[in-house]
Amino acid sequence: MPLGTEKGQLLIISGPSGSGKGTVTKKLIPCDNYALSVSMTTRNPRPGEVHGVDYIFCTKEHFMEIRDNDGFLEHASFSGNYYGTPISYVEQKIDEGQTVVLEIEVVGALQVKDKYPDAILVFLMPPTFDDLRRRLIERGTECEDEIERRTRRAREEMVELKKYDYLVVNDDIEQAMEDIHMVVKAEKMKPHRSQCKIEAFYGDNKNEY
Numbered sequence: 001m002p003l004g005t006e007k008g009q010l011l012i013i014s015g016p017s018g019s020g021k022g023t024v025t026k027k028l029i030p031c032d033n034y035a036l037s038v039s040m041t042t043r044n045p046r047p048g049e050v051h052g053v054d055y056i057f058c059t060k061e062h063f064m065e066i067r068d069n070d071g072f073l074e075h076a077s078f079s080g081n082y083y084g085t086p087i088s089y090v091e092q093k094i095d096e097g098q099t100v101v102l103e104i105e106v107v108g109a110l111q112v113k114d115k116y117p118d119a120i121l122v123f124l125m126p127p128t129f130d131d132l133r134r135r136l137i138e139r140g141t142e143c144e145d146e147i148e149r150r151t152r153r154a155r156e157e158m159v160e161l162k163k164y165d166y167l168v169v170n171d172d173i174e175q176a177m178e179d180i181h182m183v184v185k186a187e188k189m190k191p192h193r194s195q196c197k198i199e200a201f202y203g204d205n206k207n208e209y
Protein backbone atom coordinates (compact mmCIF):
# COMPACT_ATOMS: atom_id res chain seq x y z
CA MET A 1 0.00 0.00 0.00
CA PRO A 2 1.49 3.42 -0.94
CA LEU A 3 2.50 5.56 2.03
CA GLY A 4 -0.30 7.82 3.27
CA THR A 5 -3.08 5.59 1.91
CA GLU A 6 -5.82 4.32 4.19
CA LYS A 7 -6.76 0.67 3.92
CA GLY A 8 -9.71 0.11 1.62
CA GLN A 9 -13.18 -0.97 2.61
CA LEU A 10 -15.71 -3.64 1.76
CA LEU A 11 -18.95 -2.38 0.23
CA ILE A 12 -21.63 -5.04 0.03
CA ILE A 13 -24.66 -4.47 -2.15
CA SER A 14 -27.55 -6.88 -1.70
CA GLY A 15 -31.15 -6.83 -2.72
CA PRO A 16 -33.75 -9.10 -4.25
CA SER A 17 -33.49 -10.24 -7.88
CA GLY A 18 -34.95 -7.36 -9.87
CA SER A 19 -33.74 -4.67 -7.46
CA GLY A 20 -31.33 -3.45 -10.13
CA LYS A 21 -28.19 -4.14 -8.10
CA GLY A 22 -26.34 -5.52 -11.12
CA THR A 23 -26.97 -2.34 -13.10
CA VAL A 24 -26.07 -0.06 -10.20
CA THR A 25 -22.88 -2.01 -9.47
CA LYS A 26 -21.75 -1.94 -13.11
CA LYS A 27 -22.16 1.83 -13.16
CA LEU A 28 -20.28 2.27 -9.87
CA ILE A 29 -17.20 0.36 -10.90
CA PRO A 30 -15.67 2.73 -13.46
CA CYS A 31 -15.74 5.41 -10.75
CA ASP A 32 -12.58 6.27 -8.93
CA ASN A 33 -11.24 3.78 -6.43
CA TYR A 34 -13.95 1.11 -6.75
CA ALA A 35 -13.00 -2.49 -7.58
CA LEU A 36 -15.56 -5.20 -8.34
CA SER A 37 -15.14 -8.65 -6.86
CA VAL A 38 -16.06 -11.26 -9.50
CA SER A 39 -17.83 -14.19 -7.84
CA MET A 40 -17.59 -17.88 -8.63
CA THR A 41 -20.81 -19.73 -9.37
CA THR A 42 -22.02 -23.17 -10.36
CA ARG A 43 -24.97 -21.57 -12.22
CA ASN A 44 -25.03 -21.84 -16.03
CA PRO A 45 -24.14 -18.62 -17.88
CA ARG A 46 -27.07 -16.58 -19.20
CA PRO A 47 -26.90 -15.42 -22.82
CA GLY A 48 -24.37 -12.60 -23.04
CA GLU A 49 -22.63 -13.35 -19.74
CA VAL A 50 -18.85 -13.55 -20.02
CA HIS A 51 -16.66 -15.93 -18.00
CA GLY A 52 -14.30 -13.93 -15.79
CA VAL A 53 -16.32 -10.73 -16.21
CA ASP A 54 -19.83 -11.47 -14.94
CA TYR A 55 -18.83 -14.57 -13.00
CA ILE A 56 -16.18 -17.23 -12.89
CA PHE A 57 -18.38 -20.16 -13.94
CA CYS A 58 -17.28 -23.51 -12.54
CA THR A 59 -18.40 -27.04 -11.73
CA LYS A 60 -19.79 -27.97 -8.33
CA GLU A 61 -16.68 -30.12 -7.70
CA HIS A 62 -14.31 -27.21 -8.36
CA PHE A 63 -16.41 -24.91 -6.18
CA MET A 64 -16.33 -27.41 -3.28
CA GLU A 65 -12.56 -27.83 -3.63
CA ILE A 66 -12.04 -24.06 -3.27
CA ARG A 67 -14.49 -23.91 -0.36
CA ASP A 68 -12.70 -26.78 1.43
CA ASN A 69 -9.37 -24.96 0.99
CA ASP A 70 -10.78 -21.77 2.61
CA GLY A 71 -10.59 -19.92 -0.70
CA PHE A 72 -13.85 -18.03 -0.18
CA LEU A 73 -14.48 -14.94 1.91
CA GLU A 74 -18.11 -16.12 2.03
CA HIS A 75 -20.32 -18.50 0.09
CA ALA A 76 -23.98 -19.43 -0.10
CA SER A 77 -26.48 -21.33 -2.18
CA PHE A 78 -29.19 -19.46 -4.03
CA SER A 79 -32.01 -21.00 -6.04
CA GLY A 80 -30.20 -24.34 -6.36
CA ASN A 81 -26.75 -22.99 -7.28
CA TYR A 82 -23.62 -22.10 -5.31
CA TYR A 83 -22.04 -18.65 -5.25
CA GLY A 84 -18.81 -17.54 -3.52
CA THR A 85 -16.42 -14.60 -3.24
CA PRO A 86 -12.77 -15.53 -3.92
CA ILE A 87 -10.79 -14.15 -0.99
CA SER A 88 -7.44 -13.32 -2.66
CA TYR A 89 -8.67 -10.52 -4.95
CA VAL A 90 -10.59 -8.84 -2.13
CA GLU A 91 -7.59 -8.85 0.22
CA GLN A 92 -5.28 -7.46 -2.47
CA LYS A 93 -7.61 -4.56 -3.36
CA ILE A 94 -8.29 -3.71 0.28
CA ASP A 95 -4.52 -3.50 0.84
CA GLU A 96 -4.29 -1.13 -2.14
CA GLY A 97 -6.81 1.18 -0.46
CA GLN A 98 -9.72 0.47 -2.83
CA THR A 99 -13.44 0.16 -2.08
CA VAL A 100 -14.18 -3.44 -3.04
CA VAL A 101 -17.77 -3.99 -4.14
CA LEU A 102 -19.41 -7.35 -3.47
CA GLU A 103 -22.78 -7.82 -5.14
CA ILE A 104 -24.03 -10.76 -3.09
CA GLU A 105 -27.16 -12.17 -1.46
CA VAL A 106 -28.01 -11.78 2.22
CA VAL A 107 -26.68 -15.04 3.72
CA GLY A 108 -23.20 -14.32 2.35
CA ALA A 109 -23.42 -10.64 3.25
CA LEU A 110 -24.14 -11.45 6.88
CA GLN A 111 -21.24 -13.94 6.94
CA VAL A 112 -18.93 -11.11 5.83
CA LYS A 113 -20.36 -8.74 8.47
CA ASP A 114 -19.62 -11.38 11.14
CA LYS A 115 -16.00 -11.66 10.03
CA TYR A 116 -15.51 -7.97 9.19
CA PRO A 117 -17.87 -5.78 11.27
CA ASP A 118 -16.41 -2.81 9.41
CA ALA A 119 -17.92 -3.91 6.08
CA ILE A 120 -20.57 -1.51 4.77
CA LEU A 121 -23.84 -3.29 4.01
CA VAL A 122 -26.21 -1.60 1.58
CA PHE A 123 -29.60 -3.08 0.78
CA LEU A 124 -31.05 -2.02 -2.56
CA MET A 125 -34.81 -2.22 -3.01
CA PRO A 126 -37.22 -1.35 -5.79
CA PRO A 127 -39.96 1.10 -4.72
CA THR A 128 -42.67 -1.59 -4.55
CA PHE A 129 -43.05 -5.36 -4.63
CA ASP A 130 -45.01 -5.02 -7.90
CA ASP A 131 -42.03 -3.20 -9.46
CA LEU A 132 -39.81 -6.09 -8.42
CA ARG A 133 -42.05 -8.71 -10.09
CA ARG A 134 -42.43 -6.58 -13.20
CA ARG A 135 -38.66 -6.05 -13.53
CA LEU A 136 -38.05 -9.79 -13.16
CA ILE A 137 -40.61 -10.60 -15.86
CA GLU A 138 -39.43 -7.82 -18.20
CA ARG A 139 -35.74 -8.75 -18.12
CA GLY A 140 -36.78 -12.11 -19.58
CA THR A 141 -33.76 -14.08 -18.36
CA GLU A 142 -35.68 -16.52 -16.13
CA CYS A 143 -38.48 -19.00 -16.75
CA GLU A 144 -41.78 -18.75 -14.86
CA ASP A 145 -40.73 -21.24 -12.14
CA GLU A 146 -37.49 -19.39 -11.52
CA ILE A 147 -39.34 -16.05 -11.31
CA GLU A 148 -41.64 -17.62 -8.72
CA ARG A 149 -38.63 -18.98 -6.73
CA ARG A 150 -36.86 -15.62 -6.84
CA THR A 151 -40.00 -13.73 -5.79
CA ARG A 152 -40.37 -16.04 -2.78
CA ARG A 153 -36.72 -15.57 -1.94
CA ALA A 154 -37.18 -11.78 -2.22
CA ARG A 155 -39.70 -11.94 0.63
CA GLU A 156 -37.18 -13.86 2.78
CA GLU A 157 -34.39 -11.40 1.94
CA MET A 158 -36.55 -8.41 2.87
CA VAL A 159 -36.81 -9.81 6.41
CA GLU A 160 -33.03 -9.45 6.81
CA LEU A 161 -32.81 -5.87 5.66
CA LYS A 162 -32.84 -4.49 9.22
CA LYS A 163 -29.41 -6.06 9.70
CA TYR A 164 -28.01 -3.83 6.96
CA ASP A 165 -26.36 -0.46 7.56
CA TYR A 166 -28.18 1.41 4.78
CA LEU A 167 -31.33 1.05 2.68
CA VAL A 168 -31.32 2.57 -0.80
CA VAL A 169 -34.51 2.68 -2.87
CA ASN A 170 -33.78 2.15 -6.52
CA ASP A 171 -36.46 4.16 -8.28
CA ASP A 172 -33.93 5.98 -10.42
CA ILE A 173 -30.48 4.48 -11.17
CA GLU A 174 -28.61 7.81 -11.08
CA GLN A 175 -30.15 8.71 -7.71
CA ALA A 176 -29.38 5.24 -6.30
CA MET A 177 -25.75 5.62 -7.42
CA GLU A 178 -25.51 9.05 -5.85
CA ASP A 179 -26.91 7.65 -2.60
CA ILE A 180 -24.31 4.88 -2.57
CA HIS A 181 -21.47 7.35 -3.30
CA MET A 182 -22.74 9.42 -0.38
CA VAL A 183 -22.69 6.40 1.93
CA VAL A 184 -19.11 5.55 0.92
CA LYS A 185 -17.98 9.16 1.33
CA ALA A 186 -19.53 9.40 4.80
CA GLU A 187 -18.02 6.06 5.85
CA LYS A 188 -14.56 7.28 4.79
CA MET A 189 -14.94 10.20 7.22
CA LYS A 190 -15.31 7.93 10.23
CA PRO A 191 -12.35 8.59 12.55
CA HIS A 192 -11.25 4.96 12.63
CA ARG A 193 -10.81 5.06 8.83
CA SER A 194 -8.96 8.39 8.91
CA GLN A 195 -5.59 7.53 10.41
CA CYS A 196 -3.67 9.31 7.61
CA LYS A 197 -5.59 12.57 8.14
CA ILE A 198 -4.92 12.41 11.88
CA GLU A 199 -1.21 11.75 11.32
CA ALA A 200 -1.07 14.64 8.82
CA PHE A 201 -2.60 16.92 11.44
CA TYR A 202 0.15 16.16 13.95
CA GLY A 203 2.98 16.06 11.42
CA ASP A 204 6.28 16.37 13.29
CA ASN A 205 4.52 17.63 16.43
CA LYS A 206 3.21 14.22 17.39
CA ASN A 207 5.19 13.90 20.58
CA GLU A 208 4.97 17.53 21.65
CA TYR A 209 1.27 17.69 22.57
Ligand code: 5GP
Pocket residue numbers: 014015016017039040043074075076078083084085103104105106107108109
Ligand atom coordinates in the same frame (compact mmCIF):
# COMPACT_ATOMS: atom_id res chain seq x y z
P1 5GP B 1 -27.83 -14.37 -10.24
O1 5GP B 1 -28.07 -15.83 -10.48
O2 5GP B 1 -29.10 -13.57 -10.46
O3 5GP B 1 -26.65 -13.83 -10.97
O4 5GP B 1 -27.48 -14.22 -8.68
C1 5GP B 1 -28.32 -14.74 -7.72
C2 5GP B 1 -27.99 -14.10 -6.36
O5 5GP B 1 -26.69 -14.51 -5.95
C3 5GP B 1 -27.99 -12.58 -6.40
O6 5GP B 1 -28.64 -12.11 -5.24
C4 5GP B 1 -26.52 -12.24 -6.37
O7 5GP B 1 -26.27 -10.98 -5.75
C5 5GP B 1 -25.99 -13.36 -5.50
N1 5GP B 1 -24.54 -13.59 -5.63
C6 5GP B 1 -23.74 -13.38 -6.69
N2 5GP B 1 -22.47 -13.68 -6.37
C7 5GP B 1 -22.46 -14.07 -5.08
C8 5GP B 1 -21.43 -14.49 -4.19
O8 5GP B 1 -20.25 -14.56 -4.48
N3 5GP B 1 -21.82 -14.82 -2.92
C9 5GP B 1 -23.13 -14.76 -2.53
N4 5GP B 1 -23.39 -15.08 -1.26
N5 5GP B 1 -24.10 -14.36 -3.34
C10 5GP B 1 -23.78 -14.03 -4.62
